[in-house]
Amino acid sequence: MALKDEVKYQGAQALDALDQRGGLVDFHKWFLFRNVPRGLSWLHTLGFCLLIVFVNQALTGAILAMHYQPGPDTAYESIQRITMEFDFGWLVRGMHKWGASLMIVLMFLHMSASFMMGAYKYPRELTWISGVLILAAMFAMGLTGYLLVWDQRAFWASVVAINLNGTAPFLGPYISEFLRGGSEYTADIIPRFYSLHMLLIPGALAGLIGLHMYLVTRLGVTPAPWKHDDPANDPEAWS
Template sequence: MAKSARQAQIEKAALYPLDWTEERTGLVGYTKWFLFRHVPRDVNWMQTLGAATLTAFLVQAITGVFLAMYYKPDPNSAYESIQNISNEVTLGWLVRGMHKWGASLFIILMFLHMARTFLFGAYKYPRELNWVIGVLLLVAGMAEGFTGYLLPWDQTAYWATVVGININATAPFAGPFIAQFLQGGAQIGPDTLAKFYSLHMLVIPGGIMAMIGLHMYLVLRLGVTSPPWSKTAAGRPRPDAEPTGDRTGLTREPSSEETS
């Protein structure tokens, strides 16, 4: 008896911080709801691609923060700072390598995640807007690829960007203005590099994070779909001629007359 009272006391003490937080924020309840909400029982391995894409993005965000501590966005020192990160900084090569290859993986995973959504027909009602956000995320991800490619300031970076900006310039109406804005001068130089750096680490990632937030909010609100080939898919049509109690009685009547 005394032991259980003591146990209850410990339990209460342990849970006190949670209760305190819950009372003031409601976040404990939300977390519980998030963790224990039901998903269709037949979800497929392919439906982990969204989480995988998110992970790739987080890798980019974290390694990007560390790269920004050592990278210098100026034509006179950018190339040397990349060499420094690759050769001198402790584990700098790993962080840069993860950022470079993580970018490719992020793009691949976005495409695979999109292919899964297409295959499942999961972009249909009520998830239309989440498909649109997903396509915008894909575009933003490729814009990250384009702006990040210039930053090492080597020959490939420089000349690929020359062509990229020229491609922008061929667009009708807005094209020349976009190209002039990106380049920021008579030729690709310090202004271009600073602009690309700002877009690459502030503007586009900010947009991506906001869109990921919205994307995931809609996933939680609307739920994930069952694979369309599943026999037990959530939302499957109900067997329409299921006899109810009343009907059973009605259909049985003639047979009972026969026997009597």
């Protein structure tokens, strides 16, 4: 057997073995090879764009975390070093910073597109609700990340945001107290926000995005409103 055929054969064997144990092929088919309605547009690609920017945030964030030092005397200096001294540090930091803004813009576009398509209605209410939770978690990522730069702007912007939170009814004061780690602003807020920004919120986000994707895959995407009456978009006609 030629080397190329041998490699192909061994590859197929390995995939087959994995499939028998983990159901890879079924999952792959279920996840990627689905019927989609007729008349999809570029507006339906916004969710995937968000996934790509999310991966960018995770990767650049992991690299930044290798050099960032979350302490009152080290945070600002470590960020200066990342930007000025490390190879391509400016690029990684820039990708993370601008990626965060891009994510918010894309999220509003994706949310508006889903709203205009009526994708929040039955049977996709849970997809919408998981999206709203993702939105809240993303805002929390923005808040906790902004402080980490630890310059005057970052500090005072965070003070204003946390105080504003405190004015919300019922839960507001508790959330503020939790974010501050007490009733006073101290330097302990840096490791606190770092842990929230690095571990807690991304963990929750990964779970929520997983749920969002599961629901999108299970329910399929909504056809554009002007294609609702297209007989080809009747799910009964697909099977």
